[in-house]
Amino acid sequence: MSIISKDRDSNTKQWMKSLFETYEASLNGQKDHPIAAFRKTAFDQLMTEEFPTRKDEDWKYTNVSPIVREAYKFGTSKDFSQEQFNQFLFDGLDAVVIAIVNGVLDTNLSNMDSMPDGLTMLTVEDALQDDILAGRIHNLIDQKGGTAKNVFLRMNRAFAQHGFVIVSDKNAVVEKPIHFVHINTGSDETYFSHPQMFMIGSKSSEFSVIESYHSTNNDAKYFTNAANYIDVEDNAHVHHYRLQFESKNAYQITNSVAIQGRDSIYSNYGVDLGGKIVRNNISTEHMGPGVNTYYYGAYLGLDDQHIDNSTFIDHAVPHCESNEVYKGILSDKARGVFNGKVLVRQDAQKTNAYQQNASLVLSNNAIMDAKPQLEIYADDVKCSHGATIGQLDDESVFYLKSRGLSDEGAKNLLQKAFIGDVILNFRYEPIIEKVLSMVDAKLSKK
Amino acid sequence: MLDIKDLKVTIEGKTILNGINLHVKKGEVHAIMGPNGSGKSTLANVLAGRDEYEVESGTVSFDGKDLLDLDVDERSHAGMFLAFQYPVEIPGVTNATFLKSAINAGREAREEEALKPVEILKLIKSKAAMLDIDPSFLKRSLNEGFSGGEKKRNEMLQMAVLEPKLGILDETDSGLDIDALKVVAESVNALRSPDRSFVVVTHYQRLLDHIVPDFVHVLYNGRIVKSGDKSLALELEEKGYDWIKEEVNAVSA
Numbered sequence: 001m002s003i004i005s006k007d008r009d010s011n012t013k014q015w016m017k018s019l020f021e022t023y024e025a026s027l028n029g030q031k032d033h034p035i036a037a038f039r040k041t042a043f044d045q046l047m048t049e050e051f052p053t054r055k056d057e058d059w060k061y062t063n064v065s066p067i068v069r070e071a072y073k074f075g076t077s078k079d080f081s082q083e084q085f086n087q088f089l090f091d092g093l094d095a096v097v098i099a100i101v102n103g104v105l106d107t108n109l110s111n112m113d114s115m116p117d118g119l120t121m122l123t124v125e126d127a128l129q130d131d132i133l134a135g136r137i138h139n140l141i142d143q144k145g146g147t148a149k150n151v152f153l154r155m156n157r158a159f160a161q162h163g164f165v166i167v168s169d170k171n172a173v174v175e176k177p178i179h180f181v182h183i184n185t186g187s188d189e190t191y192f193s194h195p196q197m198f199m200i201g202s203k204s205s206e207f208s209v210i211e212s213y214h215s216t217n218n219d220a221k222y223f224t225n226a227a228n229y230i231d232v233e234d235n236a237h238v239h240h241y242r243l244q245f246e247s248k249n250a251y252q253i254t255n256s257v258a259i260q261g262r263d264s265i266y267s268n269y270g271v272d273l274g275g276k277i278v279r280n281n282i283s284t285e286h287m288g289p290g291v292n293t294y295y296y297g298a299y300l301g302l303d304d305q306h307i308d309n310s311t312f313i314d315h316a317v318p319h320c321e322s323n324e325v326y327k328g329i330l331s332d333k334a335r336g337v338f339n340g341k342v343l344v345r346q347d348a349q350k351t352n353a354y355q356q357n358a359s360l361v362l363s364n365n366a367i368m369d370a371k372p373q374l375e376i377y378a379d380d381v382k383c384s385h386g387a388t389i390g391q392l393d394d395e396s397v398f399y400l401k402s403r404g405l406s407d408e409g410a411k412n413l414l415q416k417a418f419i420g421d422v423i424l425n426f427r428y429e430p431i432i433e434k435v436l437s438m439v440d441a442k443l444s445k446k
Numbered sequence: 447m448l449d450i451k452d453l454k455v456t457i458e459g460k461t462i463l464n465g466i467n468l469h470v471k472k473g474e475v476h477a478i479m480g481p482n483g484s485g486k487s488t489l490a491n492v493l494a495g496r497d498e499y500e501v502e503s504g505t506v507s508f509d510g511k512d513l514l515d516l517d518v519d520e521r522s523h524a525g526m527f528l529a530f531q532y533p534v535e536i537p538g539v540t541n542a543t544f545l546k547s548a549i550n551a552g553r554e555a556r557e558e559e560a561l562k563p564v565e566i567l568k569l570i571k572s573k574a575a576m577l578d579i580d581p582s583f584l585k586r587s588l589n590e591g592f593s594g595g596e597k598k599r600n601e602m603l604q605m606a607v608l609e610p611k612l613g614i615l616d617e618t619d620s621g622l623d624i625d626a627l628k629v630v631a632e633s634v635n636a637l638r639s640p641d642r643s644f645v646v647v648t649h650y651q652r653l654l655d656h657i658v659p660d661f662v663h664v665l666y667n668g669r670i671v672k673s674g675d676k677s678l679a680l681e682l683e684e685k686g687y688d689w690i691k692e693e694v695n696a697v698s699a
Contacts, residue, residue, distance in 0.1 A: 395534045402494055402530075403548040403604060404522035404555065413547060417538030424538075 009051050015071040016046070020158060034128035042157030049151045058147045061337040061369045062279050062308040067223055067251040074161065075102030075191035075222065080183070085109045088181050088214045093430035095179035095210065096121070098164070102184055102222075103193025105162045109181075118172025119207055124163030124196065133165060137198055140229035145257040146283030146312035146341070152253050156194040156227035163196035168205035168236070177208035177239075177428070184213070184246065186220020195226040201236035201264070208239035210431070215247035215274065223251040230258035230266060234288065237265040241431065245438055246274035248303065255281045262288025269426050271435050272299035272307050273442055283312040286348075289319040297326040298422040298435075300442055301334030301366070308337035315348040318378075322352070327422045328359040329415050329443075330366035339371045340385070346377040355385040360392060360418055412443050447472050447612055447643045453504035455485075455492050455668075462488045464668035466504070470612070473640040477654055477679060478647045480665035481687045486647045487531060489665070490616035493645075494528040495521055509611055522548075523555035525611030529601040529618050536588040541600065544588050545570050545607055552608065573606040577633050595626030602633035613637065614645045619653040631656030651683035664690055 020043050027036055051068045052059035078101055085099060096116070099109035115121055127133040141157070143149070166178055182195060199209055213224060224246065232238045238258075246252055252275045258266050272278050284293045299307045313322045328336045338357045359368045372385040392414050400410035419439055426432050448470040455463035462485045470476050480486050492499050493506065495518040506513040511524055536544075549569070550560045561569070571581055579599060589597050598618055605613050613634070619627050634644060634657050646657055654662070654676065662678040663670045666687070671694050672678065682690075 393534070396536050398496065398518065399530070399534045399536070400544070400547075401518040402522060402528055403544070403608065404519050404551040405547055406519050406551065407517075409547065409551060410519075413539055413543075414536070417536065421538040 009068070011071075012051065012068050013047060016155075019073070033125065034134065035125040038124070038128060039158050039160075042154045046151065046154040046158050049154065051151055058310065058339075061339070062277065062306065064253070064277070064279070067253070067277060070190050070223065072192035072223060073189045075104060075184075075187065075193055077101045077104035077106060078185045080106070080109060082109065085181075085183075088183060088212070089179075090428075090430040090434045093177070093179070093428060095177045098178070098180045100162065100180060100182045100193070100195070102187065102191060103161055116174050116176040118169045118174045118205065119178070120167045120169075121178065122165050124160075124165055124198065127165040127198070133167070136200055136231060137165070137229070140198060140231055140257065140259070143257055143259055144285060144314070146281075146285075146314065147310050148255040148257045148281035148283035148312065150255065150281070152225055153227050153255050153257075156196055156225050156255070159192070160194035160196040160227070163198070165198040165200070166207070166209060167200040168202050168207050170202045170205060172202070172205045172207070174205070174207040177210050179210040179212065182211065182213045182224070184215045184220055184222050184224070184250065186215070186217040186222055186247065190221055190223070192223035192225060195224065197228045199228070199230045199238055199240070201230075201232045201238040203233045204235040206237040206239075208241065208428075210241040210243065212241075212243040213246050213252065213274070215245070215250060218247045219249055220247045221249040222247075224253070226252070226254040228254070228256040230256065232258065232260045232264040232266050234261040235263040236261070237267070239267045239269070239427070241269045241426070242271070242280070243431070243435060244270075244272045244274055244278065248274060248305070249276050250274060251277050253279045256283070258282070258284040260284060260286055260288070260291045260293065263290040264288075265292045265294070267294040268296070270295075270297040270309070271423070272297075273438055275305060275307065277306045279308045279310070281310050281312075283314070284322075285314040286316050286320045289317050291320040293320070293322040295324040295326070296422050296425050297324075297328075298419045298439075299328040299336065300419065300439060301328065301330045301336055302442070303332050303334060305334045306337075307334070308339070310337070310339040310341075312341045313343070313353065315342065315344040315351045315353060318347060318349045318351065320348065320351055322354070324355045324357075325422055325425075326357045327419055328368070329362065329419060330359060330368055331362040333363075333365040335366070336368045338369070338387070339373065341373040342375070342383065342385075344374070344376040344378050344381055344383065348378045349380040351378060351381040351383065353381070353383040357387045358418075359389050360415065361389055362391065415443055416440060447474075447509060448645070449505075449507040451505045453492070453506060454502040455488060456500045456502055457488070457498060462499070462668055463492070466668070466670060468663065468670060470643045470645060472643060474661065475638065475644045475646065475657065475659045477659040477662045478645060478665055479649065479651070479662065479679065479682060481691075482649070484665040485668045486649070486665055487616055490528060490614050490645075490647050493526070493614055494518065519551070520555070522608070523552050527605050527608055527610035527613050529598070529605060529613065529615045531617045531620060533589050533597045533601055535590045535592070537590045539588045540585055541588055542567070542570065542584040545584075545604065548604070548608060570607055573603060576636060577603055577606060578629070579603055594621045595623070595629075598622060598626065598630055599633070602630055606633060606637060611641065612643045612645070614647070616647050617649060618646070619648055619650060627653060628656060651679045654679045666690060666694055
């Protein structure tokens with residue numbers, strides 16, 4: 001029994017070791033650069049760990065062995081013309097664009113020089129050479145992180161080829177978002193990529209970051225292991241969008257760890273349309289009073305997709321508010337999971353914590369597992385959670401049909417409305433339109 | 447336009463409509479009144495196509511077609527419109543989106559060319575103006591947070607936009623104050639034409655002061671027991687339904 005579990009991950013660790021050694025061999029003169037130690041520390045820790053199985057409570061509903069079993073290589077870039085690349089952008093959105101193809105940064109397609117005033121972006125490599133930023137980075141890495149802190153974060157820090165740090169100036173309110181466009185083409189060799197972001201919202205500033213994931217080949221198989229660390233200082237507001245349109249055979253795991261200073265706001269907007277196995281962990285800890293945390297999630301699972309959203313909010317101090325709205329549509333044999341943990345600590349009086357998870361399960365073989373988990377230790381709080389799993393309202397279908405819509409037309413409209421409800425919170429018209437049209441396209445193909 | 451012959455309808459074994467006979471010609475407005483439980487709403491719902499009701503026997507011919515053979519959406523394409531008593535709220539679907547889908551669904555079914563978004567918007571706005579409805583309401587979700595009066599006005603707007611051959615109003619006036627009621631009546635009157643018919647199901651005579659009917663029928667125990675012109679409505683207002691019930695019971699005694 002113990003022999004088997006010790007060797008359980010040995011194959012995985014084997015290829016990870018040789019891959020890391022290849023990277024180290026390529027370092028040459030860079031061996032003393034802080035990034036080398038940064039990656040090595042993560043790698044060493046990774047080697048001592050085990051990957052989660054279904055026996056682990058937090059991973060009960062999501063089996064990651066298919067993901068872990070593969071022996072990945074690093075991806076290699078592919079050429080895109082500007083025209084081909086533009087189809088992945090959002091019409092009408094003026095953003096700083098960073099293009100990453102198969103995990104490799106493409107500076108030609110990016111326009112990193114167009115950073116708006118009040119916002120600075122640098123690579124993690126460069127940031128680590130600055131004492132203050134390095135300190136902020138390590139502080140974020142050391143956070144508790146709830147369920148978002150796991151072995152995949154270490155894997156990300158060991159293997160990430162490009163990490164970015166985005167810092168705002170104090171008091172800067174920046175309208176223009178930073179848009180990371182991740183494109184995957186797939187290849188003969190299964191590859192993985194590790195998007196990595198550190199966001200630091202300085203006092204009283206506000207800015208938005210978008211990570212969108214696209215695929216040019218719907219059969220492509222690859223693994224995206226993303227890590228985001230977010231430090232929202234007092235009275236700052238960070239908007240974080242994750243829009244996932246990966247191939248139907250792709251694996252995606254995202255871990256986002258956030259800490260919030262007093263009176264700050266962290267808004268996380270997530271959409272999942274693609275992916276074969278998708279797991280999103282978001283964790284936020286309140287460090288000061290008056291904090292607001294918003295998580296919005298929408299997902300549409302068809303065929304045999306598996307989409308898991310696991311969230312954690314730590315109301316560690318009084319007078320904070322959180323609001324989670326997750327809505328999903330599942331059909332065919334798809335499986336959705338929502339695990340929403342909220343911890344309200346003993347001192348966190350006057351907490352307002354709301355959680356809503358609604359899913360439409362449209363076929364006999366689709367499954368939704370919803371597990372709201374509220375742990376409340378304070379006695380003067382307002383907490384509510386609602387989990388509904390159901391079908392479309394017959395009355396609504398009848399009403400629409402009585403106005404001439406076909407059965408299919410009525411149902412599509414209602415499904416789009418169901419998910420659209422969440423998307424309407426996404427603030428930028430171009431993002432809302434793009435997401436709604438992607439949802440529409442996927443619903444029509446059904 | 448609408449020809450109902452000996453229609454018998456049950457629900458869960460209980461007979462609600464017990465042989466309805468009704469003939470509505472083009473351009474006519476027929477009012478259907480009756481005490482509670484007489485089957486008024488059932489008639490409207492059966493015509494709309496709700497499948498909870500069993501049609502035991504009888505025929506319904508609409509514009510030459512066998513209505514009972516048509517699916518719910520097909521009835522709309524054929525030119526029938528039912529203004530619901532309790533319109534459902536559908537959050538997330540805007541009034542504009544809904545109307546656009548409805549217009550083009552009908553046009554497609556009738557093999558007419560789909561209207562371009564610009565044309566649709568123009569059509570909707572002109573009808574909204576005609577009904578004195580603020581265009582901003584088009585961006586709101588369908589019936590969400592609407593007052594009773596606003597919901598009924600929305601039904602009228604849909605009817606105006608879809609331009610049906612037959613409009614059935616199912617107790618559209620219930621729960622409305624006199625001002626909202628006038629607006630509803632004005633909408634119907636604005637749509638009256640020699641090619642369009644209306645069946646107005648109502649419990650109260652008050653609406654018929656404003657939508658003057660050509661014929662008034664009294665529904666009781668699932669049958670139309672009396673028909674007349676608009677003066678019948680006034681008689682019912684004065685005397686109530688008891689005298690009709692007595693008449694019917696005397697006949698069957």
